[in-house]
Amino acid sequence: MKSLYTIGIAGLFALNAHAQNAKPEDTEVWSPEPKMVTPAKTLGGAPSDAIVLFDGKNLDEWVLLNDSTSTQKWKLANGAMTVDKTKGDLRTKRNFTDYQLHIEYQIPMVIHGTGQGRGNSGIFLAALPWGAGGYELQVLDNYQNKTYVNGQVGSIYKQSIPLANAARKPGEWQTYDVIWTAPRFNEDGSLKSPARVTAIHNGVLVQNNYILKGDTPYIGQPAYKAHGPAPIKLQSHGDPSEPISYRNIWVREL
Numbered sequence: 001m002k003s004l005y006t007i008g009i010a011g012l013f014a015l016n017a018h019a020q021n022a023k024p025e026d027t028e029v030w031s032p033e034p035k036m037v038t039p040a041k042t043l044g045g046a047p048s049d050a051i052v053l054f055d056g057k058n059l060d061e062w063v064l065l066n067d068s069t070s071t072q073k074w075k076l077a078n079g080a081m082t083v084d085k086t087k088g089d090l091r092t093k094r095n096f097t098d099y100q101l102h103i104e105y106q107i108p109m110v111i112h113g114t115g116q117g118r119g120n121s122g123i124f125l126a127a128l129p130w131g132a133g134g135y136e137l138q139v140l141d142n143y144q145n146k147t148y149v150n151g152q153v154g155s156i157y158k159q160s161i162p163l164a165n166a167a168r169k170p171g172e173w174q175t176y177d178v179i180w181t182a183p184r185f186n187e188d189g190s191l192k193s194p195a196r197v198t199a200i201h202n203g204v205l206v207q208n209n210y211i212l213k214g215d216t217p218y219i220g221q222p223a224y225k226a227h228g229p230a231p232i233k234l235q236s237h238g239d240p241s242e243p244i245s246y247r248n249i250w251v252r253e254l
Contacts, residue, residue, distance in 0.1 A: 044102060044175060046250040053092060053232070054081060054249040065089035065127070065233060074236075080106070083121060083236045083243035090236070091127050095229035098254040101125070101178040106245045107141045109171030113241040115147040116140065119170065120237040121244050122157065125180045125197065127233035128215065128225070134233060136216040137178065137199055137207075139244065143167040154206035156197060157216040166204035173247070174202050179254075182229070183212070189226040 038048035046052050053061045056079030064070050066088045074090055075082040081090075107119040119141030124134035136157040140147065142165055149155070154162030168174050177200040184192040199207035214222030234246060 044104070044248060046102070047252065050102075050250040050252050051094070052250045054247065056080060056247055059090075061093055062090050063093055065091050080245040080247040082245040083234075085236050085238070085243055088236050089127075089233050091124075091231040091233040093231070095231055096126070096180075096251065096253060097182045097229045099180050100252040100254060101180065101232070102175070102248065102250050103178075103246060104173050104175050104248045105139055106173050106247075107143075107170040108242040108244065111141055111170045111242055113239060114145060116151060117239040118145050118241050119244055120235075120239040120241070122235035122237065123176065123178075124233035124235065125178065126182055126195070126227070126230035128227055128230060133215050133217070133225075134230070135195060135197075135212060136235070137176065137197070139235075141167065141170055141241075143169050154199065154201045156207060156210060156212060158218070159213055159216060159222055160207060160210045162201070162206035163208065164201075164204050164206055166202040166206060168202060176201055181254075183224060185224075185226040191224045194224070 035049070040047055059073045059076060059081060062073060064073055064087055070087075072087065073081075074084045074087060101123075103123060105121070111119055113119075119139075121139040122136040123139060124136050127134040138151060138153055138155045138157050140151070140153045142153045149161045150158055152162065152165065153167050154165065179198040181196040183195040186192045195212040196209055197207050197212065198205075198209050212222070214224045216222060232251070236243075
């Protein structure tokens, strides 16, 4: 009977012989080739395959959540759209599943209030058709403004505390770059796979492939309810502080 030592030596010789006969091209993959995407010429610009949701010129890609036929939407000026708290939330006309999102926002330079009442808005990565439901990535002024940490900027609201506070000063433009993987459901409505999100705030990773427990309600626990592709929603929050603005919004479907 051969010893384990003898078997081990034989195995090493076999591996060495295989390595000597191997060629670099044995592990080269040539097809299918990735599609060509032309990057933007400017930092933060839309690549060639992006759907431009807002370029500062019009709100054609958006409708009011509560009145999709209205032509009176949010305020448009100087290449940005500003929350109109008398009109309510704004959502995309299109529905999305998995995507890469770029969006920029600005807290007003002159801002009042504290905690959740200071520059509050939110990006609902999938807005659900019932009530105020959806999956919210928080927008809030957290530059020297404390609040509960699972509700500060960069959080998945009431679920996931951001990995860092990367808030800029009020008056400065800020960016989110987001990778969203939508949840999947079985035919009977049960959850097949949960939603996941990676978010980079002002160049800083704040959510690292976080697996969502469900939606992001203000009151109560998160839960999943079956749905399909959904719009992206920008929140018109009821806090008394000055409204924030958005610009340069684009999405790449994945």
